[in-house]
Amino acid sequence: MFFMFRQLNQTKKIPTSLSKKYDFNGPRYTSYPTANHLKDLPSNQILDSIFRSVENQNKHKIYDLYIHIPFCRSLCYYCGCNKIITRHSFVATEYLAYLSKEWDIYKEISSNRIKLNSIHLGGGTPTFLNDEQLSFLHNIYVKDLVSEDAEQSIEVDPRTVDEARLRHIKSLGFNRISFGIQDLDTKVQISINREQNYRQILDLIIISRMLGFKSINVDLIYGLPNQTLATFESTLNKIIDLRPDRIALYSYAHMPSLFKSQKLMDENSIPNAEVKISMFQDAIKLFTMSGYDYIGMDHFALPDDELSIAKKQGRLHRNFQGYTTNLYETIGLGISSISQYQSHYLQNTKHIPDYYKAIDDNRLPIQKGISLNMDDLIRRAIIVDIMSHGFIVKRGYEDAFQIDFDIYFRDELFRLIDFERDGLLRIAGDEITITDLGWFFIRPIAMIFDQYLHVDRQKKQFSKVI
Numbered sequence: 001m002f003f004m005f006r007q008l009n010q011t012k013k014i015p016t017s018l019s020k021k022y023d024f025n026g027p028r029y030t031s032y033p034t035a036n037h038l039k040d041l042p043s044n045q046i047l048d049s050i051f052r053s054v055e056n057q058n059k060h061k062i063y064d065l066y067i068h069i070p071f072c073r074s075l076c077y078y079c080g081c082n083k084i085i086t087r088h089s090f091v092a093t094e095y096l097a098y099l100s101k102e103w104d105i106y107k108e109i110s111s112n113r114i115k116l117n118s119i120h121l122g123g124g125t126p127t128f129l130n131d132e133q134l135s136f137l138h139n140i141y142v143k144d145l146v147s148e149d150a151e152q153s154i155e156v157d158p159r160t161v162d163e164a165r166l167r168h169i170k171s172l173g174f175n176r177i178s179f180g181i182q183d184l185d186t187k188v189q190i191s192i193n194r195e196q197n198y199r200q201i202l203d204l205i206i207i208s209r210m211l212g213f214k215s216i217n218v219d220l221i222y223g224l225p226n227q228t229l230a231t232f233e234s235t236l237n238k239i240i241d242l243r244p245d246r247i248a249l250y251s252y253a254h255m256p257s258l259f260k261s262q263k264l265m266d267e268n269s270i271p272n273a274e275v276k277i278s279m280f281q282d283a284i285k286l287f288t289m290s291g292y293d294y295i296g297m298d299h300f301a302l303p304d305d306e307l308s309i310a311k312k313q314g315r316l317h318r319n320f321q322g323y324t325t326n327l328y329e330t331i332g333l334g335i336s337s338i339s340q341y342q343s344h345y346l347q348n349t350k351h352i353p354d355y356y357k358a359i360d361d362n363r364l365p366i367q368k369g370i371s372l373n374m375d376d377l378i379r380r381a382i383i384v385d386i387m388s389h390g391f392i393v394k395r396g397y398e399d400a401f402q403i404d405f406d407i408y409f410r411d412e413l414f415r416l417i418d419f420e421r422d423g424l425l426r427i428a429g430d431e432i433t434i435t436d437l438g439w440f441f442i443r444p445i446a447m448i449f450d451q452y453l454h455v456d457r458q459k460k461q462f463s464k465v466i
Contacts, residue, residue, distance in 0.1 A: 013278075013281075014277050014278070014281060014437070014440060016274055018422060018437075018440075018441070019273045019274045019277050019466060020273065020274075021422075022441050022444045022465060022466060023273040023464060023465075023466050024444075024464065024465060025462040025464055025465065026443050026444060026447050026453075026462050026464075026465040027443065027446075027447070027450070027453075027462050028297075028443065028462075029318065029383050029384075029387055029443070029446050030318060030319065030320045030321070030322060031318075031319070031320055031338075031340065031345060031380075032376065032379060032380040032383045032384070032450070033345075033370060033372070033376055033380075033452055034452070034462075035320075035338060035345070035347065036462075037370055037452055038338075038345060038346075038347050038368035038369055038370050039368055039369070039370060040367065040368055050341055050344065060113045060114070060115045061110075061113060061114065061115070062115045062116070062117045062146060062328055063114060063115070063116060063117065063328055063329050063330060063331050064116070064117055064118045064119070064120070064319075064326055064328045064329070064330045064331070065116050065118070065119040065120070065141060065330070065331050065332075065333065066119075066120050066122060066320070066321065066330055066331070066332045066333070066337055066338075067099065067119065067120070067121050067122070067126075067137070067141075067332075067333045067334055067337070068082070068122055068123060068124065068332065068333065068334035068335060068336055068337045068348075069092070069095075069121060069122070069123040069124045069125065069126040069128060069129060069334065070082055070083050070084045070095075070123060070124040070334070070335055070336070070352075071083070071084050071085075071086055071091065071092055071095075071123070071124050071125060071128040071129075072084070072085055072086075072123070072124055072125045072128060072157075073085070073086070073087050073125070073128060073160070074193065074194075075193060075261055076182075076192055076193055076194045076261075077191075077192050077193045077261045077262060077264045077265050078182075078192045078221065078224060078252060078261075078262060078265070079259070079261065080253055080255065080258070080259045080262075081123065081124060082124070082335060082336040082350055083123065083124045083125075084124070084352070089128070089129075089130055089133070092128060092129055092133055093133060095334075095352070096129075096133055096136050096137055096140075098355065098356055098359050099137065099140060099333050099334055100136075100140045101359045102333050102334075102359055102364065102365065103140050103141060103333060105359070105362065105363070105364055106331060106364070107144075109364075114144060114331070115144055115145070115146050116141060116144045116145050116146060116150065117146055117150060117151070117326065117328045118150055118151035118152065118153070118326065118328075119141055119145070119150075119151075119152050119153070120152075120153045120154075120321060121137075121153070121154040121155060122155050122321070123155060125155070125157045125160060126154050126155050126156070127154070127155075127156050127157055127160040127161050127165070127169075128157075128160065131165065131168045134168065134169065134172060135168075135172065138172045138173070142173070145173075148173065149175075150173075151175060151176060151214075152172075152173050152174045152175055152176065153174065153175075153176035153177065153178065153215075154169060154174050154176070154177055154178070155178045155180060156169075156177055156178060156179050156180065157180055158179050158180070158181065158196050158200060158201050158204055159196050159200075161204065162204075163203075163207050166204065166207050166208060166211060167211060170211045170212070170213065174213070175213055175214040175215070176213065176214055176215045176216075176217070177208055177213050177215075177216055177217070178216075178217035178218070178219060178246075178248075179201065179204065179205070179216070179217070179218050179219070179244075180218075180219045181196070181201060181218050181219060181220060181239070182194060182219065182220060182221045182224070183220065183221065183224055183227065183231075183232070183235050184198050184201075184234070184235040184238050184239075185226070185227070185231040185232075185234065185235060187226045187231070188224050188225065188226050188227050188231065191224065191225040191226045191265055191266070191269065192224055192225065192265065193264070198238060201242070202242060205218075205242050205244065215245045215246060215305065215306070216244045216245050216246070217244055217245065217246040217247070217248060218239060218242065218244045218246075218247055218248070219248045219250065220235070220236075220239065220247065220248065220249045220250070220283075221249075221250050221251075221252050222249060222250075222251060222252065222271075222276060222279040222280060222283065223251055223252035223254075223270065223271050223276045223279070224252050224270070224271075225265045225266055225269040225270050226266075226269045227271055227279070228271075228275075229275065229278055229279060229282065232279050232282070232283075233282055233286070236282065236283055236286050236287070237286065240286065240287070240290045243302075245301065245302050245305050246299065246300065246301045246302075246305060246307060247287065247292065247299070247300040247301075248298060248299055248322070249280070249283055249298050249299070249300065250298050251276065251280070251298065251464070251466070252270070252276075253464070254267075254270060254464070273464065273466040276466055277440060277466055280440065281440070287300045288300075291303065293305075293308040293311065293312075294439075295307050295308065295311050295316070295323055296311070296316070296323060296387060296388055296389075296390070296439070296442070297323075297387060297439075297442050297443070298322070299322065299323050306325050307323060307325065310325040311388075311389075314389060316388040316389065317384060317388060318384050318387055318388060319340055320332075320338050320340055323388065329341045329342060332346075332347075332348060333348075334348065334355075335348055335349060335350055335351065335352055335355045335365075336348060336349075336350040339366075343371060343372040343376075343377065344369060344370070344371050344372065345369060345370050345372075346366045346368070346369040347366065347367060347368045347369065348364075348365045348366055348367060349365050349366075349367040350367075354367070374401070375451060376451075377401070378397060378401050378403065378408075379449050379450070379451060381397065381400070381401075382397065382449050383446045383449055383450070386434065386442065386445060386446045386449070387442060387446055390433065390434035390438075390439065390442075391431060391432060391433040391434060392431065392432040392433075393430055393431055394406070394430050394431070394432075395430050409449070412448050412449055413427070415448050416432065416445075416448055419438070419441075419444075419445055419448075422437075423435055423437050423438075424437055424438035424441050424445060425438050425445060440466075441465070441466075443465040444465050447465075
């Protein structure tokens with residue numbers, strides 16, 4: 001299949017009527033079905049079956065590895081991640097010991113036939129760990145990497161590292177680094193309890209380049225308290241000056257009923273949907289004018305970055321970490337981590353006592369899971385293509401899944417007509433194509449193919465789509 005890549009034309013203002021029309025809640029689709037559909041799963045029989053199939057093949061199977069480090073030294077009010085606020089570093093030492101035991105159980109189940117294509121440390125704050133603890137964690141999995149050059153990425157809070165720490169991280173083989181910046185305006189930083197110095201961030205990125213990290217990413221959030229179009233534009237211009245390889249620009253998800261810390265912020269200072277969509281439009285315009293490619297939904301990358309190349313070649317995908325070039329299944333270690341296999345998602349318990357108890361009993365700490373049926377697999381493929389490539393070719397799904405697309409998705413195609421009237425997509429023969437305007441509303445479009453939302457209209461567990 002031929003994929004045509006083009007930059008978006010973002011010179012026209014988004015109509016207010018559309019901002020209001022689509023100002024509702026919906027998934028971000030880092031998975032389909034979404035994680036809220038995972039159910040209690042008291043046994044490891046599914047996982048045994050997955051890994052026994054590898055053993056029966058008498059060969060290694062390659063996975064990606066995600067490790068969740070839940071600890072943070074201070075509370076960021078906006079955060080919806082599974083985290084533990086503490087200033088005591090010794091709690092991480094015990095946690096790392098259990099991570100090691102958990103990995104040993106995986107290797108035992110698979111008869112030591114697991115190999116790792118990549119690892120990603122997320123959190124929480126992975127750089128909560130000191131140098132000794134990072135070295136211990138690295139030794140847990142290093143022998144299972146496919147090569148010394150395998151991708152190793154780590155999320156970094158700029159307030160927790162200096163040049164010496166970056167040198168140690170690089171010496172362990174980490175080649176991708178992501179700095180959590182969120183916003184550079186002082187008033188916004190105070191509002192979210194995350195004050196950090198721009199000069200320090202600049203120095204850290206300069207040092208990271210000097211050390212030879214393969215890719216440098218920065219995370220930003222739009223829609224935070226006290227953000228305005230003017231202050232956010234200032235932040236965007238400063239980020240452009242930093243010239244990171246990738247930029248992740250997330251929409252703030254305000255759900256104080258789920259995340260109590262968000263109640264500590266002034267709700268009246270949070271930008272409305274119309275302002276948020278203008279912020280996002282400004283970001284696309286500034287980043288693309290500065291040489292970045294718009295990857296999709298919330299990511300930008302320089303033209304020579306792997307994400308950008310994959311986008312142009314039609315190899316872009318999504319998993320629980322967001323956009324990726326990898327097709328490998330993912331094993332998740334640590335509390336709340338989700339493992340993603342071809343037709344199963346399995347999630348660890350979110351609570352440390354339960355996590356420790358399971359591992360002490362020599363069993364994996366899996367609490368929830370879901371087995372994907374054929375309908376799930378078909379709809380997942382479509383949603384991934386919408387989010388990654390912005391178009392659907394019906395014939396491809398008909399050949400892959402032996403369906404008549406127009407009959408199978410008769411109701412969905414009818415609902416898409418309204419999106420076509422709004423100028424968000426075009427339906428022509430065998431293809432459904434997202435327009436430039438439609439990329440701002442990519443989540444509502446993908447939701448049309450979400451069978452679970454059609455059955456259960458309760459969307460309050462999700463953030464606003466704008």
